[in-house]
Amino acid sequence: xxxxxxxxxxxxxxxxxxxxxxxxxxxxxxxxxxxxxxxxxxxxxxxxxxxxxxxxxxxxxxxxxxxxxxxxxxxxxxxxxxxxxxxxxxxxxxxxxxxxxxxxxxxxxxxxxxxxxxxxxxxxxxxxxxxxxxxxxxxxxxxxxxxxxxxxxxxxxxxxxxxxxxxxxxxxxxxxxxxxxxxxxxxxxxxxxxxxxxxxxxxxxxxxxxxxxxxxxxxxxxxxxxxxxxxxxxxxxxxxxxxxxxxxxxxxx
Amino acid sequence: xxxxxxxxxxxxxxxxxxxxxxxxxxxxxxxxxxxxxxxxxxxxxxxxxxxxxxxxxxxxxxxxxxxxxxxxxxxxxxxxxxxxxxxxxxxxxxxxxxxxxxxxxxxxxxxxxxxxxxxxxxxxxxxxxxxxxxxxxxxxxxxxxxxxxxxxxxxxxxxxxxxxxxxxxxxxxxxxxxxxxxxxxxxxxxxxxxxxxxxxxxxxxxxxxxxxxxxxxxxxxxxxxxxxxxxxxxxxxxxxxxxxxxxxxxxxxxxxxxxxxxxxxxxxxxxxxxxxxxxxxxxxxxxxxxxxxxxxxxxxxxxxxxxxxxxxxxx
Numbered sequence: 330x331x332x333x334x335x336x337x338x339x340x341x342x343x344x345x346x347x348x349x350x351x352x353x354x355x356x357x358x359x360x361x362x363x364x365x366x367x368x369x370x371x372x373x374x375x376x377x378x379x380x381x382x383x384x385x386x387x388x389x390x391x392x393x394x395x396x397x398x399x400x401x402x403x404x405x406x407x408x409x410x411x412x413x414x415x416x417x418x419x420x421x422x423x424x425x426x427x428x429x430x431x432x433x434x435x436x437x438x439x440x441x442x443x444x445x446x447x448x449x450x451x452x453x454x455x456x457x458x459x460x461x462x463x464x465x466x467x468x469x470x471x472x473x474x475x476x477x478x479x480x481x482x483x484x485x486x487x488x489x490x491x492x493x494x495x496x497x498x499x500x501x502x503x504x505x506x507x508x509x510x511x512x513x514x515x516x517x518x519x520x521x522x523x524x525x526x527x528x529x530x531x532x533x534x535x536x537x538x539x540x541x542x543x544x545x546x547x548x549x550x551x552x553x554x555x556x557x558x559x560x561x562x563x564x565x566x567x568x569x570x571x572x573x574x575x576x577x578x579x580x581x582x
Numbered sequence: 583x584x585x586x587x588x589x590x591x592x593x594x595x596x597x598x599x600x601x602x603x604x605x606x607x608x609x610x611x612x613x614x615x616x617x618x619x620x621x622x623x624x625x626x627x628x629x630x631x632x633x634x635x636x637x638x639x640x641x642x643x644x645x646x647x648x649x650x651x652x653x654x655x656x657x658x659x660x661x662x663x664x665x666x667x668x669x670x671x672x673x674x675x676x677x678x679x680x681x682x683x684x685x686x687x688x689x690x691x692x693x694x695x696x697x698x699x700x701x702x703x704x705x706x707x708x709x710x711x712x713x714x715x716x717x718x719x720x721x722x723x724x725x726x727x728x729x730x731x732x733x734x735x736x737x738x739x740x741x742x743x744x745x746x747x748x749x750x751x752x753x754x755x756x757x758x759x760x761x762x763x764x765x766x767x768x769x770x771x772x773x774x775x776x777x778x779x780x781x782x783x784x785x786x787x788x789x790x791x792x793x794x795x796x797x798x799x800x801x802x803x804x805x806x807x808x809x810x811x812x813x814x815x816x817x818x819x820x821x822x823x824x825x826x827x828x829x830x831x832x833x834x835x836x837x838x839x840x841x842x843x844x845x846x847x848x849x850x851x852x853x854x855x856x857x858x859x860x861x862x863x864x865x866x867x868x869x870x871x872x873x874x875x876x877x878x879x880x881x882x883x884x885x886x887x888x889x890x891x892x893x894x895x896x897x
């Protein structure tokens with residue numbers, strides 16, 4: 330394993346974040362704050378508390394998840410897509426490193442950024458609503474697993490994408506709806522029964538449910554199922570990445 | 583000394599079915615400048631890409647410094663630096679950061695003094711903090727060279743280093759390459775400019791249709807490629823060549839209207855002034871004069887025809 334190469338990619342990617350600080354960190358924080366103002370305070374004040382938790386506090390885990398997922402995907406996908414787009418990927422391919430180093434470098438950097446943004450939003454949320462975190466370690470574990478899994482998904486997306494539209498397509502048309510319909514802003518139990526069954530097909534439900542449990546002890550599905558689902562998702566992404574590695578898909582003719 | 587790099591019957595068939603390499607074999611000597619010469623689409627870039635790990639070969643073996651390029655790719659690739667044909671650089675990054683990134687990517691420990699030396703040699707040191715988008719085309723090309731040299735490779739591949747570059751920059755580039763050779767780096771450059779091979783190379787390999795047709799010392803090859811023909815159109819046809827002119831090696835064409843002198847660059851220029859005086863002394867009028875040089879294209883056609891004939895003989 331070429332650790333210096335991993336470090337080089339990681340440091341380079343993190344430097345890009347700091348160069349584009351406004352776009353990378355400030356904008357997700359601002360947009361999340363707007364959610365708190367609109368859903369938490371303005372609308373939330375007219376909504377009953379959910380199982381003893383005020384609505385503003387109830388949506389915090391979902392909002393953090395939304396940001397962590399979209400940030401992990403967009404950072405990792407852009408990170409690997411950009412060298413492909415401008416042609417600098419030749420250097421990665423000619424370096425004495427395998428695909429493993431490339432994945433660790435890009436996914437590690439994207440997951441770090443997503444994790445940092447998640448924690449910043451958590452801090453921001455604490456300014457708006459009273460928060461309690463009953464199982465901080467479980468919370469961190471969910472955050473980390475989600476950041477890594479979705480960064481892997483983003484990496485796959487970046488390898489697959491042939492243009493910027495495709496790069497935007499998955500986060501915008503797939504992830505955002507899944508998160509909104511995945512119980513970020515409501516408890517699954519609020520839905521009619523038929524829809525509850527449909528919702529259980531949405532993988533994001535399990536992530537948000539488990540993550541929310543770590544805050545308030547409230548969950549739509551059991552914690553074990555939530556953890557199992559995210560591990561399954563992680564394994565799926567790793568499987569696809571392994572296949573890309575074996576075949577050189579869209580990287581190496 | 584064993585060759586620093588060998589390619590043995592390397593082939594590449596792309597998914598489209600295009601056979602870019604068809605059993606190309608090549609040995610590169612340590613410390614030389616080898617020019618890989620061939621027309622567009624001959625397989626030059628594919629051969630380099632396969633050697634450097636950008637493209638997976640369909641067959642054949644490559645060793646670099648004795649290491650198999652696939653089984654021991656880490657050891658093999660650590661010895662190679664690649665300057666691609668396209669200027670592929672991140673526009674917003676600074677020169678310094680991008681060169682440092684390259685060194686790290688190849689797994690080398692940080693060594694700012696060495697990177698400074700490389701940038702100074704390439705006249706880039708005063709631009710080290712400039713973003714790449716602010717550099718001229720020639721400077722960008724040099725940044726690519728600096729990146730390729732950052733991990734101290736033993737073999738440097740330059741893929742069309744002067745494609746689309748003006749004459750002055752081309753000469754600058756040639757100087758840079760010579761300096762690199764003096765520092766002990768083996769250089770393989772691809773080009774379709776014969777003058778470039780002539781100016782730079784110790785040896786020339788000619789590649790066409792995915793095969794390396796020949797590898798020769800430059801001077802030997804230039805003598806063959808440098809064949810020239812001088813044609814002198816006469817004012818009136820001659821029945822036969824006057825003996826005074828025959829000593830120049832001239833011949834008369836079938837119509838008797840044109841004198842032809844074939845010579846090569848290796849033997850120096852023919853005695854043109856004496857030749858003209860001799861023609862004048864014979865009382866002949868010169869209607870026109872022209873010289874033509876056999877083009878690279880013609881030489882390729884000749885080589886390929888020879889190769890096909892040899893294959894038929896073998897069959």
